[in-house]
Amino acid sequence: MVLDLGGSxxxxxxxxxxxxRPGRIGSQGLPAGRLPRTALLYERVVALVEQLIAxxxxxxxxxxxxxxxxxxxxxxxLITVRRALDELERAGRVRRHQGLGTFVAKPRIxxxxxxxxxxxxxxxxxxxxxxxxxxxVLGLDQGQPSADLTRALRIETxxxxxxxxxxxxxxxxxxxxxxxxxxxxxxxxxxxxVSRLDGSLYDLLAAEYDLVDAYEEQYLEVLxxxxxxxxxxxxxxxxxxxxxxxxxADSAGLxxxxxxxxxxxxxxxxxxxxxxxxxxxxxxxNSTSARPA
Numbered sequence: 416m417v418l419d420l421g422g423s424x425x426x427x428x429x430x431x432x433x434x435x436r437p438g439r440i441g442s443q444g445l446p447a448g449r450l451p452r453t454a455l456l457y458e459r460v461v462a463l464v465e466q467l468i469a470x471x472x473x474x475x476x477x478x479x480x481x482x483x484x485x486x487x488x489x490x491x492x493l494i495t496v497r498r499a500l501d502e503l504e505r506a507g508r509v510r511r512h513q514g515l516g517t518f519v520a521k522p523r524i525x526x527x528x529x530x531x532x533x534x535x536x537x538x539x540x541x542x543x544x545x546x547x548x549x550x551x552v553l554g555l556d557q558g559q560p561s562a563d564l565t566r567a568l569r570i571e572t573x574x575x576x577x578x579x580x581x582x583x584x585x586x587x588x589x590x591x592x593x594x595x596x597x598x599x600x601x602x603x604x605x606x607x608x609v610s611r612l613d614g615s616l617y618d619l620l621a622a623e624y625d626l627v628d629a630y631e632e633q634y635l636e637v638l639x640x641x642x643x644x645x646x647x648x649x650x651x652x653x654x655x656x657x658x659x660x661x662x663x664a665d666s667a668g669l670x671x672x673x674x675x676x677x678x679x680x681x682x683x684x685x686x687x688x689x690x691x692x693x694x695x696x697x698x699x700x701n702s703t704s705a706r707p708a
Contacts, residue, residue, distance in 0.1 A: 456489075456491045456492075456495045457491075457495050457496075457498040457499040457502065458499070459489050459491065459499075460485060460489045460491060460495060460496050460498075460499030460500075461499045461502060461503060463485065463488060463489045464479065464485070464499065464500075464503060464508075464509070465508070467479065467480070468508075468519055473519045474519060475518075475519050475520060475521040475522070476518055476519065476521075477518065477519045478516050478517070478518055479509065479516065479517045479518065479519065481516065481517075482496045482497065482500075482517075485499075500517060504520075504681070507520055507522070507681060507684070508520055510681065512651065513651075513652075520681070521682070547585060547586045547587070548583060548584070548585055549583070549584040549585075549587070549613075550581050550582070550583055550584070550612075550613040550614065551581065551582040551583075551584065551613070552579075552580075552581050552609065552612050552613055553580040553581060553582055553647075554578075554579075554580045555577060555578070555579050555580075555605070555606055555609055555612065556577075556578050557575050557576070557577055557578070557599060557606075558575065558576065558578060559573060559575060559576070560574070560575075560576045560596065564576065564596060564673055567662055567670060567673050568596070568598055568662075568670050568671075568673055569669070569670055570598050570600070574598060574599070574600060575598075575599040576596050576597060576598050576599060577595075577596065577597045577598075577599055577602060577605050577606075578594065578595075578596050579594065579595045579596075579597070579605075579612065579616070580592075580593070580594045581593045581594075581595075581612070581613075581616075582647055582648075588649070589647060589648045589649050590648075590678070590679070590682065591676055591677065591678055592644055592647055592648055592676070592677040593674065593675070593676050593677075594674060594675045594676075595616060595672050595673075595674045596672070596673045596674070597620075597671060597672050598671065601624060601626060601669075601671050602620060602623070602624050602626070602671075608623065616672075617663075617672075620671065620672075626665055626671045626672075627665050627666065628663045628664075628665070628672075629664065629665050629666040630663070630664045630665075630666075630668070631661050631662065631663050631664070632661060632662050633659050633660065633661035633662075634659070634660045634661070635657060635658070635659050635685065636657075636658050637655050637656070637657055637658075637680055638655065638656065638658060639653075639655055639656070640654070640655075640656045640677065644656065644677055648677065648679055650679060654679060654680070654681065655680045655681075656677045656678060656679055656680055657677070657678045657679075657680050657683060657685065658675065658676070658677050658678075659675070659676045659678070660673075660674070660675050661673075661674050661675075661676075662674070
């Protein structure tokens with residue numbers, strides 16, 4: 416086996432949008448004076464939704480009014496409501512589920528992927544650590560790395576590597592799909608430690624093999640998940656993921672883990688800081704994904 420780490424309407428409708436129905440707020444809506452008068456029509460709907468959430472004390476998972484109700488309350492067209500909900504969904508304020516409706520979204524979890532250490536150390540909810548992290552080991556196997564992986568890990572051609580695949584859960588829900596490729600020579604008999612792989616991988620590598628994560632390089636891209644990735648992460652159709660491909664090295668510059676992490680794009684926000692100089696990883700498009708060739 417060879418291992419390889421491998422819409423909304425255009426433009427914003429203006430106040431002269433022929434599809435808009437300015438002039439009245441529905442009987443169940445907000446007083447007209449509480450909505451911005453000079454904003455674009457879709458911005459009026461955004462303001463309406465934000466005000467409804469605040470006034471009704473709506474929590475994540477609560478159902479919002481239907482498209483038709485929002486159109487009546489804001490005095491606009493259904494097209495304008497759809498544009499406003501597109502913006503709110505991109506901002507992480509709402510989630511739409513076909514056939515069910517529009518719901519208040521959970522706050523996005525902020526992650527700092529360039530911070531060294533365990534995944535838990537990189538996550539925060541509203542500035543606080545995301546404490547309920549669980550790990551499900553999906554598989555650990557051994558194989559031959561691709562040419563790009565061989566170069567990235569600085570190992571001899573034909574040297575075997577471990578491929579570890581894990582699913583990380585936050586509050587019991589799938590959150591991150593993670594794959595690590597580690598040279599067997601640096602972590603011999605890792606398969607004998609499989610019962611400990613549901614904890615921090617880097618803590619284990621540091622304790623057992625003196626491999627301490629001191630430096631990382633990463634690439635980030637947004638794309639559609641493969642079928643098995645969507646299934647494992649329990650993603651609705653057309654949901655995008657953020658894929659981070661990276662390489663970890665110790666303080667001497669020895670690479671020991673070429674990894675890939677998949678995050679549902681609507682659940683996470685990402686914070687970055689660090690060096691702007693790329694040293695270790697090949698450019699995106701090369702075969703550095705954790706997929707069998």
